[in-house]
Ligand code: ADP
């Protein structure tokens with residue numbers, strides 16, 4: 001992380017050094033499809049690169065007292081549940097190679113809590129969440145778009161397990177929320193965003209072959225991005241010399 005600060009200082013003091021633009025990957029998919037698991041499996045293989053994982057959940061709107069009283073009527077799976085403008089501006093900054101502060105969301109209180117999380121410049125940025133492929137402006141920032149495709153019954157059983165253990169819910173609430181909001185919004189907003197994906201990963205974290213393929217694709221894409229940048233630098237330097 002200190003290394004990235006040094007790089008930025010070099011860029012500021014020497015305008016001829018181009019800042020390296022990070023490689024930006026979006027990972028979407030239904031609730032409990034294994035998005036986080038897939039991202040962590042890929043990250044554990046990327047040893048020589050600086051990687052940051054940003055979760056769309058961080059950008060949930062905090063609920064006020066009025067909405068908290070009727071939390072069981074709130075649709076957390078609707079695009080408007082997220083502060084997409086804030087997410088977009090944070091992702092634009094990270095893509096420009098700047099450090100940003102990402103809110104810290106608490107699923108138990110349905111609010112952003114302190115401390116927020118500082119994200120330093122990185123080589124690879126992964127933005128993960130149910131609706132990261134929904135907004136065209138966010139999609140346009142991405143170099144690669146992935147959709148994790150896991151059966152709904154598998155997802156529901158994992159969600160029951162996770163939400164009762166980690167997110168302070170009871171089974172009745174989870175099932176009620178799933179039937180009223182999670183499943184209808186999946187069908188209305190999340191599933192249609194699959195068509196924007198470059199790569200679809202069936203069975204999430206169980207799919208070792210897909211994880212290995214993803215790793216190889218990232219490495220190749222990063223290498224070609226860097227060599228294209230290197231070529232631009234050469235062309236620009238040649239022009240400078242001619243003048
Ligand atoms: P998402 O980020 O899509 O919500 P997660 O990766 O957090 O999904 O997985 C949701 C839950 O399912 C977690 O509790 C996780 O431990 C579990 N899980 C994910 N993938 C698998 C798998 N392949 N086998 C068993 N459990 C899994």
Ligand code: C5P
Pocket residue numbers: 030031032057060076077106107108110129130182
């Ligand atoms: O990790 P995952 O992708 O499952 O997180 C998204 C899910 O979190 C959504 O399906 C939404 O229903 C749920 N959620 C919730 N309570 C909140 C915020 C999100 O149950 N306060």
